[in-house]
Amino acid sequence: MSIYSVDEYISRAKAYVAAGGENALRHACLELRYCIESIVYQKLGKVGKVLPRSVYRTWQPPQALKRLLSFEPHADQDATVSYCVPANDGAPSGEWSPLGDYRMFPVKWLNENYHKLGKFLHVPSLKEAESPAKVTAEMLHEIINEVERVASANVVMSVNMVAVEPCTVCQSDMYFSQAQVDAGSEIECYNEKCGAKHSIIKVGDKFRVERAGRFSMPCKRCGQRMAIEDIEHGEHKACWSCGQLHVFGWCCAAVPTTTDD
Structure with missing residues (x-):
């Protein structure tokens, strides 16, 4: 099971894409938005108890991740977390042991794709209806691949004050x-x-x-x-x-x- 608990969302998104048809693809967009929101909000929740949930629950994921980057400049970059036993002076001592892999959406990717999915969850405005965007299975497969990559992380944490x-x-x-x-x-x-x-x-x-x-x-x-x-x-x-x-x-x-x- 994913550390972010988004397996059900991903499975339903895949099923809707496999079913095909515009209505099913739009439902897949909704499931993928849930995936992204769940992952970003859980990461933000690790920033610390000082930051109340009422603050970041009003932010959409792109805004939330932008705020997160102000707290942690490398929060949207993948990393492998390791640890070792410190010596008496506090310096690392002995071999490093891997703790796990941290993964997160790059902020540029998130900005583009979160809003792209959102376009298919609402009736187009009069201006948008003149040249409506088209949801495709190929586009959703690419987003699913990135969501699965991030969801495969086995560490979610924050190292900050x-x-x-x-x-x-x-x-x-x-x-x-x-x-x-x-x-x-x-x-x-x-x-x-x-x-x-x-x-x-x-x-x-x-x-x-x-x-x-x-x-x-x-x-x-x-x-x-x-x-x-x-x-x-x-x-x-x-x-x-x-x-x-x-x-x-x-x-x-x-x-x-x-x-x-």
């Missing part, structure tokens, strides 16, 4: 890892209505989180400040606190000058 700090703008929890602390990374508030950017500044064995962007403005309704460093001309943004929608536009004017008579 996850910390939490409040956003300086909306006070929502922001999560980041030791890898991000060491790299002095920039992190973004998890509240999509806020999105304020912050810098992680390492000071000796400790660190602090500071606001990276300095552009903000008060909401026209409730007065709470909103981060606007990434706002573009004509863009709409709702207040993270009260939901009031704002539209932004830039303008310029000539500065009056005086001339001597």
